[in-house]
Amino acid sequence: MIVRFGYVAMSTVIPDCSPSKTMTMASFNKLSDREAGIRRLETIARGNLHNTLRLLKQVYRLTSKLIPLATHPDMQDWNPFAALTPDFAEVGSYVKKHGLRVSFHPDHFTVLSTPRPEVLASSIRDLQHHVDMLNAMGLPATAKNNIHIGGAYGDKPAAAARFVEQFAVLPQVLQERITLENDDKTFNAPETLEVSRRLGLPMVLDIHHQWVNNEGELPWELWPEILKTWQTPLAQRDTLPGEWLPPKIHVSSPRSPSDPRSHADGVEPAPLLAFLKRIAADTPAVDAMIEAKAKDGALFDLMEALKELAEAGNGIKVLDGASVNIEP
DNA sequence: ACCTGTCAAGTCTGG
DNA sequence: CCAGACTTGACAGGT
Numbered sequence: 001m002i003v004r005f006g007y008v009a010m011s012t013v014i015p016d017c018s019p020s021k022t023m024t025m026a027s028f029n030k031l032s033d034r035e036a037g038i039r040r041l042e043t044i045a046r047g048n049l050h051n052t053l054r055l056l057k058q059v060y061r062l063t064s065k066l067i068p069l070a071t072h073p074d075m076q077d078w079n080p081f082a083a084l085t086p087d088f089a090e091v092g093s094y095v096k097k098h099g100l101r102v103s104f105h106p107d108h109f110t111v112l113s114t115p116r117p118e119v120l121a122s123s124i125r126d127l128q129h130h131v132d133m134l135n136a137m138g139l140p141a142t143a144k145n146n147i148h149i150g151g152a153y154g155d156k157p158a159a160a161a162r163f164v165e166q167f168a169v170l171p172q173v174l175q176e177r178i179t180l181e182n183d184d185k186t187f188n189a190p191e192t193l194e195v196s197r198r199l200g201l202p203m204v205l206d207i208h209h210q211w212v213n214n215e216g217e218l219p220w221e222l223w224p225e226i227l228k229t230w231q232t233p234l235a236q237r238d239t240l241p242g243e244w245l246p247p248k249i250h251v252s253s254p255r256s257p258s259d260p261r262s263h264a265d266g267v268e269p270a271p272l273l274a275f276l277k278r279i280a281a282d283t284p285a286v287d288a289m290i291e292a293k294a295k296d297g298a299l300f301d302l303m304e305a306l307k308e309l310a311e312a313g314n315g316i317k318v319l320d321g322a323s324v325n326i327e328p
Numbered sequence: 329a330c331c332t333g334t335c336a337a338g339t340c341t342g343g
Numbered sequence: 344c345c346a347g348a349c350t351t352g353a354c355a356g357g358t
Contacts, residue, residue: 024335024354065352072336108350109337122337151339185340185349262350 001280020065092137113150140238202235206250220278281328
C-alpha cells in the first residue's frame with residue numbers, strides 16, 4: 001500500500017512564508033479610499049498565493065484564508081478573482097504539473113446541519129467561495145473541500161437528517177467537492193460513516209478524533225465500509241479512465257493523557273503504523289494528512305522515524321517525496 | 329522585541 | 344439569557 005503524507009496550511013520550517021496574511025475590517029475601514037483598500041487586499045492575496053506556491057514544493061492542504069475578507073458581508077461588491085485569476089492559475093498549474101493532491105478545510109462556520117436559515121445561507125456562500133478558488137486554479141473535482149457534519153442541537157438523529165436534506169439540494173458543483181470527516185466531540189466515526197453512505201459522499205477518517213470519540217469500535221473495523229465510500233460517483237468525479245482518487249485519512253497524536261483531544265507537536269509513528277498495517281491488505285493507496293502543531297516540521301520528523309523503522313525491517317519502504325510503501 | 333486583546337462567521341455548556 | 348470555552352494564526356496597539 002502506497003501512503004502519501006501531506007500537511008496543513010502553513011510552514012513552521014520555512015521563514016516568512018505565510019499563505020494566510022490578512023487585514024482586519026477595522027483597519028480596512030480606517031483607510032480613506034475604499035478602492036485603494038481593495039488594491040491592498042488584492043496585494044495581500046497575491047502574496048498569499050505566491051507563498052502557497054513556495055509551500056507546494058511539499059504536499060499540502062490549502063488555507064481557507066488566501067483572500068482576506070473574501071466572503072465578508074461588507075465586501076459583497078468586490079470580485080477578487082477579477083484581479084487574482086492569473087495567480088490562482090499559476091498555483092493550479094504547479095499542482096497539476098506535479099500531480100499533487102490539495103484540499104481545503106472550510107472552518108467550523110460551515111454547518112450544513114444547522115436549523116437556522118441564515119447560517120445555512122452563509123455556509124453555502126462559504127462553500128461556493130472555496131469552489132470558486134479551486135475553479136480559479138483550474139483543478140478538477142478531485143480537489144475537495146473537507147467539512148464536518150456540524151452541531152447536534154440536542155437531537156443528533158434530527159441534525160443528521162437535516163444535514164442529508166440540506167446537502168441533497170446543494171448545487172452539484174458543491175456536492176461533488178465535499179468530503180465528510182468524523183469530529184472529536186459530536187459526530188463520531190460510525191455516525192459520520194452512516195451519513196456518508198446515505199449521500200454517497202467520501203469519508204475522511206481522522207484516526208485521532210476516532211480515538212477520542214467512538215462507540216467502542218477499533219478504527220480498522222470501520223475501514224472496509226469507509227473505503228467503499230470512495231467508490232461512489234461523487235467521490236470519483238473527474239477522475240480519468242484508469243485513474244483512482246485514493247481515500248484520505250487525518251493523522252495526529254494526543255497532546256497528553258490529561259489533554260487527549262489537543263494535537264501534539266509531532267506524530268507518534270507506532271499507532272499510525274499499526275493502523276496502516278491493518279488496512280494495507282485491501283487498500284492499494286491512501287493519502288495521510290498530518291495535522292500536527294509543528295506542521296511540516298512534524299512531517300519531516302515522521303519521515304525520519306519511518307526511515308529508521310524501515311532500516312530495521314518492519315515491511316516499510318521509504319519512497320521519493322513524502323511517501324512510503326507498507327507491506328500488509 | 330515582546331505581550332495582549334481582537335478578529336466576521338457557530339455551537340455548546342454552565343452560571 | 345448571556346458569557347466563556349473551544350481552537351487558531353496573525354493583526355494591531357501597547358509597553
